[in-house]
Amino acid sequence: MKWSFKDLLKLRSVRRVAQVFFFSLFLFFVVISDLRYLKGYPASLFLELDPLVAFATAITTHTVYIGLLLSLLLILPTLLFGRIFCNWICPYGILHHFIGWLLGKRRAEERERIEANRYKKLYSLKYVILIGMIVAAVCGSLQIGLLDPICLFHRSMTTAIMPLLNLFIPSSVYVRQYFHMGAWVIGFLLFFLVGMNVLIPRFFCRVLCPLGAFLGTLSSVALWRIDRNPDKCVDCDLCLKSCEGASDPHTQLRKSECFVCFNCIEDCPEDAISFKFMPPLKHEITAPMVPARRALLGSLVGVGFFAFGRASGKTDRDYNKKVIRPPGSVEEKDFLERCIKCDQCIRVCPTNVLQPSLLESGLEGIWTPILNMKLGYCELNCTLCGQVCPTGAIQRITIEEKTGVGPFAEEGPIRLGTAFYDHGRCLPWSMETPCVVCEEVCPVSPKAIYSREVTITKRDGTPITLRRPYVDPALCIGCGICEHECPVTDEAAIRVTAIGETRSRDRRLLMDGGVTSAVRDLEKRQR
Amino acid sequence: MAGSDLPKPAASPKRNRNEFVRENIPASERVASAVLLCLILGIGVGLWIKGKHFDPNRYALRTDALKSTAGAVEGKAGTLRSAGETQPGEEGASAAPRPKAEAATAEAEPAEGAAAAPKPAIKGEPLEIALPGLKPMGATEFYSSDNLFEKIDGRAPAYQGFNVQQLRSRSFSVNALSGSFVDVYEFRFDSPVNAFGMFALERDPKGKPLDFAPDGYAGEMGWFFRQGAVYVQVIASDQKPETLALAVAIAQNRAKQLPADDAGLAGRRKLPAEGLIADSIAFVPDNAQGQAFLKNVYQANYNFAGGKLSFFVMVTGPGEAAAAWKSYLDFSGQFGGKATVLPDASGAKLFAAENFGTAKVIYQREGEIGGVVDVPNGELARQFVEKYLAGQIK
């Protein structure tokens, strides 16, 4: 079969070009989410375009954060043309499409392929999942990030795939290898979901995807759709051979399932299928089919996610001291309303300190970012995590706001927590050995770690003058470089915990900076 | 189910490719395709352009912003070098004064404002002396001008008069003799001149000169000298030979370790040694002999030609020296005094005067002004001065 330039001007061909373009674009954004390459690229563009992210955060926070307004660019075409996103733009969908083509039934009998693409009742599960997530959002807990395809794919790339590449080709992705807590869970989940394409083509997209469900609901009012001309049709069912959405184009088209991939148009030997403007309602199933009882069950699970999660107390007084959130994060309850677990912050962090938590921050906080000072620390003059966060769980703060200079000198710096000494592990405190690396690397001026010189008699009878370090809680910003650089690397002798963080009124340690007063006051008191 | 009773189409090919390719592509589809392709291209180009433009403040702190927190901060010293807690086994070290804030917080709430701010801890290098037979007894103590009295009691005001900056002191025990030790005091002043002044004030007339320090003397159990801007006192606890030997060694060590600096002591160097009554050297910072123009004056008493006289010298710029000589000449002619300009000698201007029953001869040569004052015999004064100017009295 000869291929001519004319073939490019078919919509299916354009769709293929779009798939290559958007998938490459997604990979490009993942790769340049690095301080060395980021420049002005909108690395979180796919997340900002994601309509479910904008919709769900609008429910929880009653605002549409900065770039999320771009989601209108996808919502409006969906309302007109249907689920074009799922096959033209969604990088996760494109991945599944490709893997399905690679590993699926393409060599099999035509009949097998046709049967695999018929609509199954299982496919209504994604609507139940969406309902559960929306109900949880209405209560105040944002859980769409668990299964939203863009969030899931970003998360998998950040924590599992990019480190995998770097392990096999050292320094190809990072300067030094990055590690992520619980990466195996995310990695195997990715493999599982992608591997399921072997059994059911586009398994994730058809069965689990809440974004697909949302767009499917919006497609109900689409003015254009795939239409079958019953006069030309000979009921051969060949249109099902490559149908991506399992939308039953061979009978009444399920509008909410159709991915607008245009495969059916190309496959029909009778040229009976076309993309028409307002074809008759009788030839379609307009709204998604969701059994009412399943929907109710989904809602209950959504309520439970919020209620049981909160009632477990991890957002109130029983907060986990190790849940140290990135700088610029909003208060914990608001954080759980905004974080979509996309892990973009984790991807862009230059020190590998940000990690996806599992249950440390409670049920609602699965895969939300926390700092682990054993792996890194929060670089002082860096706000990259806030720059890439699409929903404002980490606000887009400036470096001046973070460090408390310029117009923010009166307020002072943002604190993530406070460091505390474990005297039994500290070399000068208990082991007769000089050290104070912690004091050396403390980045603020005046330093939050100071030392007192003391002379002791060692075990061997000789005297030694040691400098014993102390923390000044009025100055400590909780960046954790002290913990990271402490030579007692298994469990550092100075450890940062979340108390004293400025984002939360409840978790402040000192009232107004304590007796020693704010640094600004001390500056003003010139002798 | 759809079409189950209709005949199936011809045996479906096992291969994947379509046997049929859609030929009739509607014009609308072509146009839409073209538009979409252009749109995709446009998005790519647009993103590429967007990537190039960014605000550098996103990645690095705006240096301007640092001005807002440029001021130094009181009360947040880095290393507090006062002796802290004692450990079992530690040799007794007297606690250095704690910064005032600690006492304040133990009591009632300190009042807001500068009054409550803690004093910054006094900083300095610990006094380490590496000599065999010595071991430090406790930590180095530091005192500033304000709390010097805690260490030297009533002597403190005199030291403050010479602008003492810091006292660094430490005791060293003698290994060979238990109970014997040597105290080392290093008073740092703000200039070698002031250090000399204080040293000269406390000078013991019976002291023997030291060979390792030009401004220095040894007493029975103590060695005192000025090195640079530091007035060093090394005092032994007893007169046992080992103790004294170590004390001398310490003094020599300090003289070697402390940097030499004689800035402002040019005048001191000018005082000739011949006939000098050693403990009479004095330094008068200003208003010497009641004259405002006589500052940083070194003076000493001499035995000369069977008599005693007082000689002084001041080193400054040539202009100032000339002006001072003229002023002194004018002053001496007042209040019933008699002043006579003498002929120049050895490149210096001279005048002799007699006031209130005493004579003086004052010279000025370039930046040096000096002379003999308060002598009954003007002739003796003139001889001394002329001999000095000729280089005959060294």
Place this chain on the structure above:
Amino acid sequence: MSTNPPPDDTDGRTSRREFILRAGATGALLAGAAVAGRALWQPEHFVPGFQPEKGLQLPSYALALNKTLPSLAIAHGKEHDATVRAAIGALGGMSRFVQKGDIVMIKPNVAFDRPPALAATTHPEALRAVAKLVMEAGAAKVFIADNPINSPAGCFLKSGLRQVASDLNLELLYPETNSFSPLQLEGEVLKHWTFFHEPFKKATKVIGVAPCKDHNLCHASMTMKNWYGLLGGRRNQFHQHIHSIVSDFALMMKPTLVVLDGMNVLMKNGPTGGRLSDVKQMGTVVAGTDMVAVDSYGYTHLLERDLAELTYIHKAHDRGLGNKNWQDTFHKEVQA
């Protein structure tokens, strides 16, 4: 020709009515999405934890009283009711402070779950006496409320105050989740804090009834420290600036009247006490409009200590929030 579905009547064309409805629905959703998105749009970020805070400001409940009657009264007696009545009587009677129809909030100190004999909380008989006087003066409603340190239910029960409330039909308000609102104050240290607002929403008069207690940190807990129980949140931070904050209470609350119950005084091991030997019978009740004056009498005469130690009294005096020289005020001493 396909068998499925059967051809419809309109030959594959939509009617005009259907067109308008469908296009209209889509158009409406389009417009709605765009409008909603634009309306909810938040184009600027904020810095979490540093946003300006606003809160309520308490009105003053103090009265402008004529100077012909004393403003401080000290009564000595053997039992609560008579002594309290004597003290209030010496001030001119409760009717000088409470009028018919007033809604009165009485603030006792119920911080700990202690029996009354240990003098760690307001004695129920003192509360009973004051409440009875208030009701006799014609109050329409009387609230009692406190935000204790120990658990609220236990404190009100074991201190005996719940019984008094039910006997006299006083309304007891517990510190529930929605009873608190942010408070704004131009204090020395206390500027913005969560406040037990519920009892004050309708109150027209406020009376504080405090025990006289030793306190391990700030030396004494009397009528000024009593207002601590109106604050919520993490009050454990107050100890970092305790004297400034107690003096800020005098700025925060201007009550109509304060009563210091010195019948049983907790002399040591306060503020919790726990042993009968810590308690001494002093047989005195002090009532007045100036909590600084009342407290300075209490510290010197009931706790029998040197006023120089009591930093917060001097702070409050220096800030002009009261007069620590109680002898210089118009006072009266009576025997019950």
